[in-house]
Amino acid sequence: MYYIEEAEVSYHGKHRTYKVKKGDTLESVSLELGIAASELRRYHNIYCDIPDLIEADFKRHLEFLILAPEKSEISKTDIIDEKPREVSLGKNYRLPFTPKQLDQSYKIKYTYEGEDGIDVTEMQISVKWIAADKNKFHLFEINRAPDIYINGKIPDTMMDGLAAKTAEVLYPLKIVVDEFGKWIDIYNHAEIESRWGKIKSEILEYYEGEVVEKYIEHVECTLESSERLLISLRSDYFLRAFFNGIHVGYTADYEFERELSFPLQKETEAVFKVQHKMAPNLDDTGYIRVQQKGNYIDSGFGFLYGNAHLKVNYNAVYFLNSDTYTIEKMNLECNIEKVQPIKTTIEIELLKMKRRITN
Structure with missing residues (x-):
């Protein structure tokens, strides 16, 4: 990276990650880890770079899935209300x-x-x-x-x-x-x-x-x-x-x-x-x-x-x-x-x- 700012700091070393293997899908990793697919996608998309966003499934180039910390590690600042909020329009x-x-x-x-x-x-x-x-x-x-x-x-x-x-x-x-x-x-x-x-x-x-x-x-x-x-x-x-x-x-x-x-x-x-x-x-x-x-x-x-x-x-x-x-x-x-x-x-x-x- 060339402009050392907060948005560019790599997530490696800051979060738990899962190394994506050949043949992995969002559903298969969800079953392997025992975590709901929607939760895996939600947490990963908070911290990943734009090209690594998960939509229906993993993108072919994705190397690491970013995981939420263990429950004992979760602080109040990590808690996110999952209740959908409507977009306010004119x-x-x-x-x-x-x-x-x-x-x-x-x-x-x-x-x-x-x-x-x-x-x-x-x-x-x-x-x-x-x-x-x-x-x-x-x-x-x-x-x-x-x-x-x-x-x-x-x-x-x-x-x-x-x-x-x-x-x-x-x-x-x-x-x-x-x-x-x-x-x-x-x-x-x-x-x-x-x-x-x-x-x-x-x-x-x-x-x-x-x-x-x-x-x-x-x-x-x-x-x-x-x-x-x-x-x-x-x-x-x-x-x-x-x-x-x-x-x-x-x-x-x-x-x-x-x-x-x-x-x-x-x-x-x-x-x-x-x-x-x-x-x-x-x-x-x-x-x-x-x-x-x-x-x-x-x-x-x-x-x-x-x-x-x-x-x-x-x-x-x-x-x-x-x-x-x-x-x-x-x-x-x-x-x-x-x-x-x-x-x-x-x-x-x-x-x-x-x-x-x-x-």
Whole structure:
């Protein structure tokens, strides 16, 4: 790990664990340990990382099941009321959007698994609510920590270094978000453009050559207008995943189907037919759980990776604070099903996150 915060401390050594063996299922381990499957799942999901969450059964990559302490070890702070608590919604089953107290830092992890292997990018991003107007548009400030880790280390290739350095011109980034929590515009284009001169000079101090000149030319073309910058930033995974417009009205069954676009390819929107579903009760850890799940559809705007004829899955799970309705963690995955599958994963988790007790 690269940002040593509470949310990142490994659970190994802090909890009892069960080593998952080949062929194990939630039900078989429940019988072996003499503990109800629902209790195994509940306790594990409180303390595990997002990719290790247990839903119907264990995920194939799961190595350890986190177990509750022995009864003699359980303190009052470990006692969790299992009585379901309903999610409190607004009029017309609207999931409220109340970000006025939001001023948090998040750990971000992008994983791309393709034919050439796995690439992992990690960074830290902060989100701060600034203001809202009478039309219910919200202004947010986005900042990114200077260090970016690619496959576990600071970028050491010229192109990775150029990309990381160039990205500094964007921050702090101020964006406009609508009343449903969906990002719609950039607020401080002129400020970003004014920062470019200093960043450009720093780049030219370290790099030279035709490739660098073409890269700078491309950046300057992007920064030329707020419209071009907006088009480029629409491919930003964090902005699109975090400000996804999930604060909408649901049906009495807490779900609906709607098309959703997401940028799996640079500056190209992939359109999915998605089932949006919210759990009517808080989950075992006291979170509001919202899921989006669906498949790619041919939108007529071009081919996705040249593989539009293949099945492409979209699956996102959001965990929201039940008091503020803000995101505390989320996981978004897109899979292209082919002989050698392609998978993109975006994980976002609140730093310094404290486990909460459900009353």
